[in-house]
Amino acid sequence: xxxxxxxxxxxxxxxxxxxxxxxxxxxxxxxxxxxxxxxxxxxxxxxxxxxxxxxxxxxxxxxxxxxxxxxxxxxxxxxxxxxxxxxxxxxxxxxxxxxxxxxxxxxxxxxxxxxxxxxxxxxxxxxxxxxxxxxxxxxxxxxxxxxxxxxxxxxxxxxxxxxxxxxxxxxxxxxxxxxxxxxxxxxxxxxxxxxxxxxxxxxxxxxxxxxxxxxxxxxxxxxxxxxxxxxxxxxxxxxxxxxxxxxxxxxxxxxxxxxxxxxxxxxxxxxxxxxxxxxxxxxxxxxxxxxxxxxxxxxxxxxxxxxxxxxxxxxxx
Amino acid sequence: xxxxxxxxxxxxxxxxxxxxxxxxxxxxxxxxxxxxxxxxxxxxxxxxxxxxxxxxxxxxxxxxxxxxxxxxxxxxxxxxxxxxxxxxxxxxxxxxxxxxxxxxxxxxxxxxxxxxxxxxxxxxxxxxxxxxxxxxxxxxxxxxxxxxxxxxxxxxxxxxxxxxxxxxxxxxxxxxxxxxxxxxxxxxxxxxxxxxxxxxxxxxxxxxxxxxxxxxxxxxxxxxxxxxxxxxxxxxxxxxxxxxxxxxxxxxxxxxxxx
Ligand SMILES: Cc1cc2nc3c(=O)[nH]c(=O)nc-3n(C[C@H](O)[C@H](O)[C@H](O)COP(=O)(O)OP(=O)(O)OC[C@H]3O[C@@H](n4cnc5c(N)ncnc54)[C@H](O)[C@@H]3O)c2cc1C
Ligand SMILES: Nc1ncnc2c1ncn2[C@@H]1O[C@H](COP(=O)(O)O)[C@@H](O)[C@H]1O
Numbered sequence: 001x002x003x004x005x006x007x008x009x010x011x012x013x014x015x016x017x018x019x020x021x022x023x024x025x026x027x028x029x030x031x032x033x034x035x036x037x038x039x040x041x042x043x044x045x046x047x048x049x050x051x052x053x054x055x056x057x058x059x060x061x062x063x064x065x066x067x068x069x070x071x072x073x074x075x076x077x078x079x080x081x082x083x084x085x086x087x088x089x090x091x092x093x094x095x096x097x098x099x100x101x102x103x104x105x106x107x108x109x110x111x112x113x114x115x116x117x118x119x120x121x122x123x124x125x126x127x128x129x130x131x132x133x134x135x136x137x138x139x140x141x142x143x144x145x146x147x148x149x150x151x152x153x154x155x156x157x158x159x160x161x162x163x164x165x166x167x168x169x170x171x172x173x174x175x176x177x178x179x180x181x182x183x184x185x186x187x188x189x190x191x192x193x194x195x196x197x198x199x200x201x202x203x204x205x206x207x208x209x210x211x212x213x214x215x216x217x218x219x220x221x222x223x224x225x226x227x228x229x230x231x232x233x234x235x236x237x238x239x240x241x242x243x244x245x246x247x248x249x250x251x252x253x254x255x256x257x258x259x260x261x262x263x264x265x266x267x268x269x270x271x272x273x274x275x276x277x278x279x280x281x282x283x284x285x286x287x288x289x290x291x292x293x294x295x296x297x298x299x300x301x302x303x304x305x306x307x308x309x310x311x312x313x314x315x316x317x
Numbered sequence: 318x319x320x321x322x323x324x325x326x327x328x329x330x331x332x333x334x335x336x337x338x339x340x341x342x343x344x345x346x347x348x349x350x351x352x353x354x355x356x357x358x359x360x361x362x363x364x365x366x367x368x369x370x371x372x373x374x375x376x377x378x379x380x381x382x383x384x385x386x387x388x389x390x391x392x393x394x395x396x397x398x399x400x401x402x403x404x405x406x407x408x409x410x411x412x413x414x415x416x417x418x419x420x421x422x423x424x425x426x427x428x429x430x431x432x433x434x435x436x437x438x439x440x441x442x443x444x445x446x447x448x449x450x451x452x453x454x455x456x457x458x459x460x461x462x463x464x465x466x467x468x469x470x471x472x473x474x475x476x477x478x479x480x481x482x483x484x485x486x487x488x489x490x491x492x493x494x495x496x497x498x499x500x501x502x503x504x505x506x507x508x509x510x511x512x513x514x515x516x517x518x519x520x521x522x523x524x525x526x527x528x529x530x531x532x533x534x535x536x537x538x539x540x541x542x543x544x545x546x547x548x549x550x551x552x553x554x555x556x557x558x559x560x561x562x563x564x565x566x567x568x569x570x571x572x573x574x575x576x
Contacts, residue, residue: 068477070447070456070457070459071456094478095460095476095477095478096477098443098459099447099459099460101444102412102442102443102444102445102447102448102451103447103448103450103451103457105413105444105448105451106413106416106447106448106449106450106451106452107451110413110534111411111412111413111414111533111534111535112412112413112444112448113535114441114442114443114444115441115442127538130441131441132410132439132440132441132540133328133334133343133439133441134330134438134439134441135543136333136334136542136543137334137336137343137540137541137542137543138540138541138542138543139410139537139538139539139540139541140537140538140539140541141410141535141536141537141538142535142536142538143534143535143536144532144533144534144535144536145532145536146534180456180486180487180490181456181457181458181484181485181486181490182484182485182486183482183483183484184472184483184484184485185482185483186477186480186481186482187480187481187482187483188479188480193479194479195478195479197478198478201576225576243462243476243496243497244476246496249330249354249438250330250354250355250438250496251496253441257575258569258573258575258576268330268331268333269330269331272330275543276543278575279569279573279575280549281565281569282549285555287551292549292551293546294546294549295549295551296546296549296550296573297549297550297551297552297565297568297569297573298549298550298551298552299551299552299553299554299558299561299562299565300551300552300553300554300555301553301554301555301558301561302554302555302558305554305558305559306554306558306561306562307562309558309559309562309563310562310565310566312562313562313563313566313567314566314576317566317570317576
């Protein structure tokens with residue numbers, strides 16, 4: 001098949017893991033793999049992509065590309081597409097990738113398929129599996145013969161693995177950046193808090209934790225497991241924690257390796273956000289709570305009695 | 318300050334989804350269609366903008382006849398005008414075709430801001446807004462949690478992984494709205510009565526020069542329900558929570574290999 005171009009995302013020259021997953025998946029599909037990397041002062045980061053399977057790395061290194069803009073970054077990707085002539089473009093389904101993929105698609109006059117959890121190549125055509133109706137169903141679809149096929153990949157579904165690529169760096173010049181919506185400021189979360197959308201382990205608390213102060217208990221378990229803190233909408237609406245932690249139909253859709261739901265009943269809108277997690281653990285004092293129906297493991301009990309000894313047992317491992 | 322709100326109607330979020338006879342779409346029987354939850358934030362924001370600055374809110378939806386109920390709901394909440402582009406059953410999830418249709422219907426109207434939902438609940442795409450902005454040649458800001466509209470430009474705030482961004486964009490712009498931007502109002506009885514008398518402009522999709530039957534940009538092969546999950550291992554922890562916790566950690570380590 002013709003090649004796959006992968007949009008690679010960096011922040012402060014650090015390549016995001018979700019982009020390495022997308023590169024690795026492109027490589028596993030067999031054809032030539034190229035990467036496109038916009039940013040500022042990113043020469044070294046670009047050179048490193050050869051170790052992740054990229055044969056060619058199109059680099060746009062420009063101070064105006066230091067912070068993300070949909071206009072600036074889309075222009076870079078379109079330029080790389082002109083040169084690479086790929087049959088498909090992969091994006092990591094991060095906040096940036098989910099904004100950029102359809103923006104690029106409109107400029108190229110094609111469609112786009114978001115949130116892929118499975119890819120199958122038939123000749124030149126990708127059949128893309130993705131959850132719809134907030135995970136209540138799964139659909140398989142393709143781009144109806146339009147190319148390039150623009151696909152964004154859900155983070156943490158495809159494995160990142162190093163593999164050799166030719167690693168040739170090509171500078172993209174002749175860009176005429178016209179950036180209309182401009183990022184004026186980027187405030188980093190304190191302590192580089194891990195976001196649920198990127199976390200491999202999530203411990204989530206719901207109304208059953210009774211008050212905002214008890215998110216400390218949820219965090220102690222998350223910390224012991226090296227994971228992020230999630231929440232049900234009830235906990236968010238009560239003002240106990242910010243919406244950025246909410247998992248579910250009107251929150252984030254996540255699929256970590258391990259999801260622990262504590263004091264969460266398992267309403268259909270919550271399940272919509274986490275039912276595709278690999279291992280689900282429920283801690284709830286109501287044996288009839290619907291969360292137990294989709295849990296792989298569960299404890300019927302009081303979370304205030306269960307979580308502290310759990311933390312101790314994990315630390316003792 | 319004229320606002321255009323793009324609204325899609327979706328199955329009520331509590332709906333149980335069943336696969337329809339063709340194996341590609343859902344079985345619509347018994348489903349209540351509502352204003353997509355994120356589009357409620359878009360409508361509310363537009364109403365607040367026009368209340369503060371004057372101007373009109375026009376709600377545009379592209380969909381089959383059943384979409385009219387959600388459109389009336391928007392009128393009842395205070396939207397000034399409603400446009401119903403008839404069609405759309407075949408293009409569910411075909412974001413680019415939808416964006417083309419909306420662009421054709423919007424391009425000759427007067428507007429300062431176009432507001433969309435962050436994603437349609439159901440299609441779960443989060444694409445139509447960005448594509449529409451591209452087709453209308455507008456700058457866009459997705460996922461906004463804070464919005465301030467000034468003269469000639471807007472400032473917006475949003476969350477990104479591990480941080481927050483503040484953006485500025487010239488008007489006209491397109492924004493997509495995230496939960497937390499505002500508290501959507503419900504329709505009051507007076508609004509519901511008034512909405513019954515407000516006209517809905519109907520447009521046939523073919524008259525916009527978009528051929529729905531042309532294949533589009535997104536071909537669904539099949540729709541499936543997730544496989545039923547085997548029953549999990551449930552440990553009774555009411556009497557001895559510590560023992561239950563230890564057993565759970567052991568299972569997660571040795572059996573599930575999750576920690
Ligand atoms: C349009 C729409 C969108 C929505 N989107 C979302 C969404 O994105 N995410 C989301 O989560 N919800 C969403 N909801 C809300 C959803 O319907 C539920 O109301 C919500 O998930 C309930 O949160 P909860 O499980 O924390 O609270 P509850 O349902 O009140 O459950 C609390 C649970 O805690 C247990 N409990 C209490 N005390 C203890 C204890 N000491 N130890 C152990 N267990 C205890 C109880 O047995 C109970 O099961 C949405 C709803 C609508 C209508
Ligand atoms: N058929 C439609 N009619 C009007 N607006 C739509 C339609 N489909 C999507 N939109 C708008 O685009 C947003 C994103 O939809 P989607 O890309 O399907 O997730 C929605 O929240 C709406 O604001």
